[in-house]
Amino acid sequence: MSDLYAVIMAGGAGTRFWPASRNHRPKQLLPLASATGEPLVATSVRRILPLCPPERIYVVTAEHLTAAMQAALPGIPAENFLSEPVPRNTAPCIGWANAEILARDPDAKVMVLASDHFIADEDGFRRTVETALAATDAWNVVTIGITPTRPETGYGYIEKGKAASDGVYAVERFVEKPNNERALEYLASGHHLWNSGMFFFKASAMARLIGSHLPALGEGLDVMMRAPAAAARRETVRRVFPELPSISIDHGIMERAQRIAVVPGNFGWSDVGSWQSSWELSEKDASDNAAPSGAILIESRGNLVSDLRTAADPAGDRVIALIGVDNLAVVVTDDVVLVIPRDKAQDVRKAVELLKSQGALTKL
Amino acid sequence: MSDLYAVIMAGGAGTRFWPASRNHRPKQLLPLASATGEPLVATSVRRILPLCPPERIYVVTAEHLTAAMQAALPGIPAENFLSEPVPRNTAPCIGWANAEILARDPDAKVMVLASDHFIADEDGFRRTVETALAATDAWNVVTIGITPTRPETGYGYIEKGKAASDGVYAVERFVEKPNNERALEYLASGHHLWNSGMFFFKASAMARLIGSHLPALGEGLDVMMRAPAAAARRETVRRVFPELPSISIDHGIMERAQRIAVVPGNFGWSDVGSWQSSWELSEKDASDNAAPSGAILIESRGNLVSDLRTAADPAGDRVIALIGVDNLAVVVTDDVVLVIPRDKAQDVRKAVELLKSQGALTKL
Numbered sequence: 224m225s226d227l228y229a230v231i232m233a234g235g236a237g238t239r240f241w242p243a244s245r246n247h248r249p250k251q252l253l254p255l256a257s258a259t260g261e262p263l264v265a266t267s268v269r270r271i272l273p274l275c276p277p278e279r280i281y282v283v284t285a286e287h288l289t290a291a292m293q294a295a296l297p298g299i300p301a302e303n304f305l306s307e308p309v310p311r312n313t314a315p316c317i318g319w320a321n322a323e324i325l326a327r328d329p330d331a332k333v334m335v336l337a338s339d340h341f342i343a344d345e346d347g348f349r350r351t352v353e354t355a356l357a358a359t360d361a362w363n364v365v366t367i368g369i370t371p372t373r374p375e376t377g378y379g380y381i382e383k384g385k386a387a388s389d390g391v392y393a394v395e396r397f398v399e400k401p402n403n404e405r406a407l408e409y410l411a412s413g414h415h416l417w418n419s420g421m422f423f424f425k426a427s428a429m430a431r432l433i434g435s436h437l438p439a440l441g442e443g444l445d446v447m448m449r450a451p452a453a454a455a456r457r458e459t460v461r462r463v464f465p466e467l468p469s470i471s472i473d474h475g476i477m478e479r480a481q482r483i484a485v486v487p488g489n490f491g492w493s494d495v496g497s498w499q500s501s502w503e504l505s506e507k508d509a510s511d512n513a514a515p516s517g518a519i520l521i522e523s524r525g526n527l528v529s530d531l532r533t534a535a536d537p538a539g540d541r542v543i544a545l546i547g548v549d550n551l552a553v554v555v556t557d558d559v560v561l562v563i564p565r566d567k568a569q570d571v572r573k574a575v576e577l578l579k580s581q582g583a584l585t586k587l
Numbered sequence: 588m589s590d591l592y593a594v595i596m597a598g599g600a601g602t603r604f605w606p607a608s609r610n611h612r613p614k615q616l617l618p619l620a621s622a623t624g625e626p627l628v629a630t631s632v633r634r635i636l637p638l639c640p641p642e643r644i645y646v647v648t649a650e651h652l653t654a655a656m657q658a659a660l661p662g663i664p665a666e667n668f669l670s671e672p673v674p675r676n677t678a679p680c681i682g683w684a685n686a687e688i689l690a691r692d693p694d695a696k697v698m699v700l701a702s703d704h705f706i707a708d709e710d711g712f713r714r715t716v717e718t719a720l721a722a723t724d725a726w727n728v729v730t731i732g733i734t735p736t737r738p739e740t741g742y743g744y745i746e747k748g749k750a751a752s753d754g755v756y757a758v759e760r761f762v763e764k765p766n767n768e769r770a771l772e773y774l775a776s777g778h779h780l781w782n783s784g785m786f787f788f789k790a791s792a793m794a795r796l797i798g799s800h801l802p803a804l805g806e807g808l809d810v811m812m813r814a815p816a817a818a819a820r821r822e823t824v825r826r827v828f829p830e831l832p833s834i835s836i837d838h839g840i841m842e843r844a845q846r847i848a849v850v851p852g853n854f855g856w857s858d859v860g861s862w863q864s865s866w867e868l869s870e871k872d873a874s875d876n877a878a879p880s881g882a883i884l885i886e887s888r889g890n891l892v893s894d895l896r897t898a899a900d901p902a903g904d905r906v907i908a909l910i911g912v913d914n915l916a917v918v919v920t921d922d923v924v925l926v927i928p929r930d931k932a933q934d935v936r937k938a939v940e941l942l943k944s945q946g947a948l949t950k951l
Binding site: 242522541543 | 606883886904905907908909910912915917919922924926928935937938941942947950
């Protein structure tokens with residue numbers, strides 16, 4: 224049987240967790256759904272270790288995040304961190320990792336996973352992954368589609384077609400984020416799944432698909448991979464990568480290629496999209512507060528307290544005290560304090576936009 | 588005419604402005620009612636400078652606060668700061684300052700003022716003070732009683748008796764903090780004034796009153812004042828002061844002595860008793876927010892934001908962001924973040940009590 228490799232996509236930025244998420248500390252480095260303080264990316268790696276040893280896990284990230292990623296993932300060899308000089312969307316990201324893996328092992332199977340999602344049932348997740356991996360013998364690319372639990376308008380959907388083998392379906396088509404009415408139809412149909420952004424394929428198959436559907440990307444990757452030594456490779460990547468076409472794997476490959484399959488998954492998945500969902504996924508006390516153990520909560524219910532202060536406190540521990548307030552998100556970093564109603568948490572973007580317009584770049 | 592001396596009582600602690608007010612930084616050192624960041628004690632001194640030069644202003648404070656007080660009041664000579672080794676309530680505080688002033692100037696008149704109150708109409712205040720000072724020729728002690736504007740249950744009251752000279756009344760009696768019903772009666776009566784804790788007297792008269800009504804205090808003060816040089820005085824104070832009777836000037840002198848007068852005052856006085864009253868006294872923006880200029884307030888109304896962080900921020904300025912919240916007090920220090928509804932601000936004591944019970948003394 225061919226060996227399994229993992230690619231963790233960990234280059235993303237995003238403002239939905241401001242002020243915790245920042246340019247230098249994106250969402251995947253934050254412990255947004257963990258009682259132990261484990262960053263999402265570390266959880267994402269830990270949950271696949273029963274399937275794939277760290278030597279075969281690749282992490283694609285941004286140059287300025289590489290050191291932080293290595294610190295968060297000490298078990299993964301340094302050479303498995305691929306640093307994008309600029310973000311070029313998911314097709315170049317996956318294409319590069321695939322090229323590296325293919326050069327190492329022509330028979331490799333690859334799973335591409337997000338670095339910043341939450342999964343409640345990790346055993347169920349791994350069983351679904353194994354189903355998807357087995358299907359890569361018969362299909363070009365296999366995805367996992369999450370069985371919807373609500374009429375979500377924030378995700379893309381996958382319409383499943385004919386049932387193939389056990390638990391595997393042909394993909395009928397990919398559909399964009401729906402409006403409310405359409406989302407309700409999708410939920411009722413039983414045929415629509417959330418696009419989770421997980422991909423499973425043989426490295427050789429993905430290389431062929433890129434050659435067919437994204438030839439410019441394929442040629443760029445060839446140039447990069449011809450640089451033999453690590454230093455030369457780094458130099459070449461810095462030169463070639465920014466020239467690659469910026470396109471998602473969904474638009475560039477999935478929606479164009481034949482023989483794409485989907486495996487429905489049902490393992491308590493969340494993309495952890497806002498402080499609201501971080502609160503939903505966090506352990507809560509009897510008053511429904513999700514807060515670090517040192518926080519003071521008096522006559523307060525349903526709050527999320529996130530304390531990311533790091534600077535040395537000469538007087539010892541720090542305190543966040545909420546008295547008589549309900550359903551707030553209170554997020555404290557070394558330089559920012561945010562107070563916002565939990566169910567309006569998506570409005571943090573308004574503060575981010577204001578700071579951008581003020582040129583307060585150190586706060587972003 | 589005899590010279591005027593001022594005594595500013597600045598030894599108080601108090602928890603109502605936690606976490607801004609702390610053992611090492613009590614309320615009077617905070618800019619709670621100022622747009623310019625002036626601490627209350629500096630405002631208290633500034634507003635009497637037209638009446639009394641800094642060389643004749645004494646500040647009674649606690650030993651551990653003396654350096655901070657001197658820094659906040661750079662115009663006042665170092666020898667005018669009297670450092671209590673332990674707090675012994677207001678009679679020993681005023682008695683000591685009075686003894687120091689009397690030793691310097693047997694004809695002195697003295698005004699005793701709080702360090703942590705707000706006064707809107709400073710001219711009106713000084714006119715009232717001059718009336719009270721003039722009355723000290725005929726009365727043992729003169730106080731200022733504030734004309735009530737609401738049925739306040741948090742203050743003691745002074746019932747005024749017969750009108751004496753212009754604007755001066757004999758004190759009928761002092762009354763303790765009333766219940767609601769009684770406070771409404773006081774407000775309606777027209778005879779009751781709030782006890783503002785301001786006292787005016789001749790130094791020689793106060794020395795006599797102490798000798799008559801608090802002889803143990805008088806003897807202790809005599810021992811302290813017999814130490815001739817500054818160093819010896821400091822040593823003697825450390826030994827004798829803790830032995831002095833701990834009693835308020837109200838209970839010890841005012842309620843016992845004859846010929847006590849009150850001058851009604853009406854100059855926009857507040858004892859700045861809570862974050863709520865700090866908000867009331869602060870300058871507010873069009874959305875009724877009282878916040879430092881750097882704060883971000885989006886779709887938020889009626890909030891008080893207090894930022895007392897001092898530690899160097901390597902990334903530049905700090906940010907406090909409120910989005911979609913109303914009528915909160917958000918107070919941020921280097922080690923504490925407090926979020927509380929403005930109109931429940933008196934409940935900060937609940938956090939203080941909790942921290943005390945946890946032995947978290949550095950947070951107090």
